[in-house]
Amino acid sequence: MSQFFHGLHTHQTCHPLSIGFGNEFSSEDPRCPGSLPEGQNNPQVCPYGLYAEQLSGSAFTCPRPTNKRSWLYRILPSVRHKPYTAMHCGNLTEKWDEVEPDPNQLRWMPFTIPKSSEKKVDFVTGLHTLCGAGDTKSRNGIGIHMFTCNTSMVDRCVSPPFSLSVPQQGEILITTEFGKMMVEPNEICVIQQGMRFSVNVFGETRGYVLEVYGAHFELPDLGPIGANGLANPRDFLTPVAWYEDREVATGYTVINKYQGKLFSSQQVFSPFNVVAWHGNYTPYKYNLDNFMVINCVAFDHADPSIFTVLTAKSSRPGVAMADFVIFPPRWGVADHTFRPPYYHRNCMSEFMGLIKGHYEAKEEGFQPGGGTLHSMMTPHGPDRDCFEKSSTALLKPERVADGTMAFMFESSFSMAVTKWGLETCQRLDKSYYQCWEPLRKHFDPNWRPSKQ
Numbered sequence: 257m258s259q260f261f262h263g264l265h266t267h268q269t270c271h272p273l274s275i276g277f278g279n280e281f282s283s284e285d286p287r288c289p290g291s292l293p294e295g296q297n298n299p300q301v302c303p304y305g306l307y308a309e310q311l312s313g314s315a316f317t318c319p320r321p322t323n324k325r326s327w328l329y330r331i332l333p334s335v336r337h338k339p340y341t342a343m344h345c346g347n348l349t350e351k352w353d354e355v356e357p358d359p360n361q362l363r364w365m366p367f368t369i370p371k372s373s374e375k376k377v378d379f380v381t382g383l384h385t386l387c388g389a390g391d392t393k394s395r396n397g398i399g400i401h402m403f404t405c406n407t408s409m410v411d412r413c414v415s416p417p418f419s420l421s422v423p424q425q426g427e428i429l430i431t432t433e434f435g436k437m438m439v440e441p442n443e444i445c446v447i448q449q450g451m452r453f454s455v456n457v458f459g460e461t462r463g464y465v466l467e468v469y470g471a472h473f474e475l476p477d478l479g480p481i482g483a484n485g486l487a488n489p490r491d492f493l494t495p496v497a498w499y500e501d502r503e504v505a506t507g508y509t510v511i512n513k514y515q516g517k518l519f520s521s522q523q524v525f526s527p528f529n530v531v532a533w534h535g536n537y538t539p540y541k542y543n544l545d546n547f548m549v550i551n552c553v554a555f556d557h558a559d560p561s562i563f564t565v566l567t568a569k570s571s572r573p574g575v576a577m578a579d580f581v582i583f584p585p586r587w588g589v590a591d592h593t594f595r596p597p598y599y600h601r602n603c604m605s606e607f608m609g610l611i612k613g614h615y616e617a618k619e620e621g622f623q624p625g626g627g628t629l630h631s632m633m634t635p636h637g638p639d640r641d642c643f644e645k646s647s648t649a650l651l652k653p654e655r656v657a658d659g660t661m662a663f664m665f666e667s668s669f670s671m672a673v674t675k676w677g678l679e680t681c682q683r684l685d686k687s688y689y690q691c692w693e694p695l696r697k698h699f700d701p702n703w704r705p706s707k708q
């Protein structure tokens with residue numbers, strides 16, 4: 257389905273957005289009607305004297321269902337820039353051998369946001385790599401970063417590999433080559449490889465970023481669930497074309513994250529000069545409240561894959577490079593069941609973050625803006641309080657996770673933690689393991705099944 261210039265005004269943003277996931281969208285800035293060429297991509301001369309530029313998100317030759325590209329009609333093409341030069345990467349890294357591997361359960365207290373009165377930090381400078389694996393050259397891997405910032409990006413933009421952002425504190429206004437979108441905590445956004453964007457913030461701001469080096473985020477297949485449910489395509493929102501014809505004599509900085517490092521180049525105009533565009537390769541956002549939860553209505557605890565919002569598949573069937581999974585508010589109704597998460601060891605790595613509230617398996621210790629990492633095969637599960645309470649609870653229907661939103665980046669990669677994550681950030685909670693220490697033995701060798 258194609259949306260032509262039909263903006264949906266969401267109340268909180270005033271930035272028009274179009275509906276759908278992976279559609280063929282078309283969009284024109286309303287100030288330039290007719291700016292999108294009709295019937296062809298490369299007219300000899302484009303309307304309004306614009307340049308045509310294709311942004312390819314997949315190989316030209318990808319099969320149709322996975323072929324992604326957009327055509328941008330812009331005042332000047334992206335190639336009009338001075339050469340890239342290496343820039344300081346701060347705590348952003350793709351070096352996965354900075355410190356020795358650590359298989360322990362790791363928990364971080366909320367990551368510190370710099371005070372603007374002390375130090376002005378924007379979104380790019382405020383990116384810190386926590387953990388990850390793989391490499392961008394072979395386009396197989398992931399990175400998990402925290403952003404903590406207090407200042408808007410001024411006359412600079414950045415383009416990442418495929419990345420999913422989860423704001424946790426403070427809304428962020430993202431200006432992209434495709435238009436603008438405001439993203440609030442409890443919403444997520446995806447900016448795909450090569451898409452330039454700039455971030456405005458409105459105070460002390462914090463969030464999580466999942467970067468996937470070689471795959472696109474997709475909606476998971478629904479199998480027997482049927483045609484509807486989980487994250488529905490109609491709840492994804494894509495920006496509408498917006499341009500500025502702004503010359504920047506002092507220089508506009510375009511930052512390119514390339515092979516794990518940052519490079520900057522100067523140009524004399526704003527890169528947000530796209531007057532019209534069409535295609536199926538776009539940034540988008542999604543409000544987590546729209547997730548249609550499917551869960552157990554009889555007995556037993558279903559695996560958290562039922563809560564998958566988006567998946568970035570690996571080449572192995574059914575195995576994700578990374579899944580984005582949420583733990584939304586819902587009813588708990590399972591009969592004769594230990595309802596919280598089970599104890600387990602997983603061949604996948606589980607990084608968890610908390611947007612608001614608390615997480616059911618651990619009422620204490622895991623706080624909004626913090627994180628946990630349970631690495632491949634590292635045992636984990638409910639803390640002692642949760643186990644005792646839930647083993648004796650009266651199993652009536654009960655609201656679970658109201659007013660909370662925890663999430664998980666689950667990955668088939670065995671992730672390394674960075675030096676920043678283990679040492680420099682000073683947020684590691686060394687006492688985490690202690691939440692399982694009070695677990696007591698309940699074994700009774702004389703126990704017998706009760707006679708019915």
Ligand SMILES: O=C(O)Cc1cc(O)ccc1O
Nearest residue numbers: 559560596597598606617636
């Ligand atoms: O470890 C966790 O808290 C995440 C998780 C939740 C759940 O309900 C089942 C499995 C699982 O890994």
Ligand SMILES: [Fe+2]
Nearest residue numbers: 602606630636
């Ligand atoms: Fe788990």
